[in-house]
Amino acid sequence: MRDVELHVPPDVQYVGLVRLVVTAGARQAGMTNERIEDLKIAVSEATTNAIQAHRREQADGPITLQFGSASTDQFHVTILGAGYIPTGVDGSESTAAGERNLGLTLIRGLADVVDFQGPTTKASVHMRFTVGLTPPAANVDSL
Amino acid sequence: MRDVELHVPPDVQYVGLVRLVVTAGARQAGMTNERIEDLKIAVSEATTNAIQAHRREQADGPITLQFGSASTDQFHVTILGAGYIPTGVDGSESTAAGERNLGLTLIRGLADVVDFQGPTTKASVHMRFTVGLTPPAANVDSL
Amino acid sequence: MELTLNHRKEGDRTVLEVGGEVDVYTAPKLREKLVELVGEGHYQIVVDMTKVEFLDSTGLGVLVGGLKRVRSHDGSLSLVCNQERILKIFRITGLTKVFPIHDSLDEALQDTD
């Protein structure tokens, strides 16, 4: 599947649309329902963070969702927006669970591979999901 | 609602995704289910035509769907792609019903307002739909 | 939503039940099915569209193609459709004058035109 791109205004009312679109794309790519649930959460978190970053910085441009599958068993998805990834939440360290960084903890726990890009004027969260399999059990147990 | 934009590869497998996205947007804008059915068909036709134009011209770029509502009772949607609108099917004349131009006949019959742009390297079909009302009965009866 | 196709004999008629979405992506499957049926000698076809959830001009084109095909064998192709949203697109395109359209399968089977 070649890449699909969705641009939405930086407003919380569009997070549901972003989930709907990525769900349809993943289903078309053959992803299992269980894995689609993980994908939906991770995408929802990254989109929410991007929207909130736009609001903090009063950036007006759109949030971009890109996805596709390079091979039959890999689905990749990127959320792009203004904003930056502050030090300490760049995905390199495992935050102690609690009330903080819940979103980033979920992204790290659910995607097979995550790559945060920033700080720049554009921040991106790039994730990869195996289409047919559940994630390595370690992702859940190690927390 | 501000504008949402979706880019899909010029491949027939994406027409369903385009319908899904515009349906979600129209529902969010408060469009009635009956009117959403009309919108889905018109958007499906315009997207199909754009994809076929891309194939004929071996154009590789994406097809773009843009939509939003400027006021609470107007929903606008544009389908953009390579291709051109050949003379005689620019929406100015009412084609005799039959097997030809079925797609353009439906677009003209279903949208409240249609504006075809072309011939250029980019063709666009811009449509407007009233959110709350069924279309003027004339659209159906006059055919 | 995929396209579903099922056919069966009802007396001298062949009923083709179509379900789901008929668009440019799925219509080729419907075309193949009609070609196959006519090839096997089914010339009196009733297309039951009661379970169709979406139909656009590509689907209309395939139905017109099927009609031409059966007619070249002196056959008939009629439709069962009771959904206003689908009937509407036959009206807008003038195809209500081309196809016999029935409210129910029973009515279609009783029609002897």
Add this chain to the structure above:
Amino acid sequence: MELTLNHRKEGDRTVLEVGGEVDVYTAPKLREKLVELVGEGHYQIVVDMTKVEFLDSTGLGVLVGGLKRVRSHDGSLSLVCNQERILKIFRITGLTKVFPIHDSLDEALQDTD
């Protein structure tokens, strides 16, 4: 899919039934509801999430906020959840150690912690 919220008394507990999608767009409604309930003196709350179709960190944050609020009145907030996909996000975030989570409403109501 909108968020639905319904509450009722069951003995000394207040059961808040949550349905639909809880995300950044809908979570404020859930937060307001919890604030309202605590404001009215409901300190023993059971949040029934059996009909939740989607929950992300914004929803988790609101539940943690509710827990703090009832605790400041020596109250309790427990959850009913039997969906693996939802339980998974409580596990990943370590919140299974923070909330009493029950398989069924009966079990939650019998719990006297």
